[in-house]
Amino acid sequence: MAAQHPSSSFPEYFKKLSTTYSRQTGDSTFNLIYSFLQHLPEDVTLNEQSIIHDNAAGPGTATIAAMSVLKKEPAKIVVTDFTQGMIDNIQSRINQEQWRNITASVMDSHELAFADDAFTLTICNVSTSTFKDPLKCVQEMLRTLQPGGVCINSQWKRFTVRDIIHKAQISIRPDSKLFNMPRAEFLNDGVLKDLMLEAGFAKADQYVETTIIRDDAIEGLREFMSGNFTASARSGWTEEEAAMWPAAIDAAIEEEKANYGGIKMEAWMVVARKAGS
Numbered sequence: 001m002a003a004q005h006p007s008s009s010f011p012e013y014f015k016k017l018s019t020t021y022s023r024q025t026g027d028s029t030f031n032l033i034y035s036f037l038q039h040l041p042e043d044v045t046l047n048e049q050s051i052i053h054d055n056a057a058g059p060g061t062a063t064i065a066a067m068s069v070l071k072k073e074p075a076k077i078v079v080t081d082f083t084q085g086m087i088d089n090i091q092s093r094i095n096q097e098q099w100r101n102i103t104a105s106v107m108d109s110h111e112l113a114f115a116d117d118a119f120t121l122t123i124c125n126v127s128t129s130t131f132k133d134p135l136k137c138v139q140e141m142l143r144t145l146q147p148g149g150v151c152i153n154s155q156w157k158r159f160t161v162r163d164i165i166h167k168a169q170i171s172i173r174p175d176s177k178l179f180n181m182p183r184a185e186f187l188n189d190g191v192l193k194d195l196m197l198e199a200g201f202a203k204a205d206q207y208v209e210t211t212i213i214r215d216d217a218i219e220g221l222r223e224f225m226s227g228n229f230t231a232s233a234r235s236g237w238t239e240e241e242a243a244m245w246p247a248a249i250d251a252a253i254e255e256e257k258a259n260y261g262g263i264k265m266e267a268w269m270v271v272a273r274k275a276g277s
């Protein structure tokens, strides 16, 4: 879960987050893709013949979701991310599970080291907004898909972490400069879908997926929002003001729970198809 502007040091940010990623995202990115893979649109194939690229995969979030749905290994899953810690994380899981058809490597999504037409399915789960050049990365997804291949690309629609942080800021300092997230335009209807079409995909359909983070999972998100990752939200504050931060985060979480029974996150899920059959 990215919460800094692209001009800041993203590699450092994700490196720090890699060891605690699942916990500090409240497993939200996993829940999102797992839920979507369980009820895929009819024209999308995920089966034992699938050759999958889990692109900018974090700790292999979509790979673990796909394995939870398939229950056995497909023909191939290739996991890539530019953060070594994320790849180390999924590599341990691969070793532990003794998966044979799943490999993981450090790779920049702007220049994928794969031949054209390599995959039947690419999944890029809530990562596109963190790329320096999202269009270039989506063009690489298109290039590396087989004709007729499908890309599932997702972006947050309701990024509640940001909303909770904003509420906490305003409750302590109403004049706060509101906490920023990279490329917030992706929250808007149609932006990701249009990017896929601009990159050259023949067709793109947009769906909405919802996940509600509950119980223990909220604790991980609370840690994320209360801690150093969100320090910029308190920049220039007095010690006294900063000391009020955890309680203000808690109050905003309680409000969200009262409304939705947990922290409700929503995402745009775009299913894009490469021309051909």
Ligand SMILES: C[S@@+](CC[C@H](N)C(=O)[O-])C[C@H]1O[C@@H](n2cnc3c(N)ncnc32)[C@H](O)[C@@H]1O
Residues within 6 Å of the ligand: 001, 002, 010, 014, 029, 030, 055, 056, 057, 058, 059, 061, 062, 080, 081, 082, 083, 086, 107, 108, 109, 110, 124, 125, 126, 127, 130, 131, 132
């Ligand atoms: C918000 S996380 C999402 C991770 C994962 N897809 C998930 O569903 O949990 C964004 C990920 O994109 C990776 N990333 C950002 N820019 C990248 C790039 N240029 N190439 C490869 N990975 C990148 C980060 O290291 C991070 O793991």
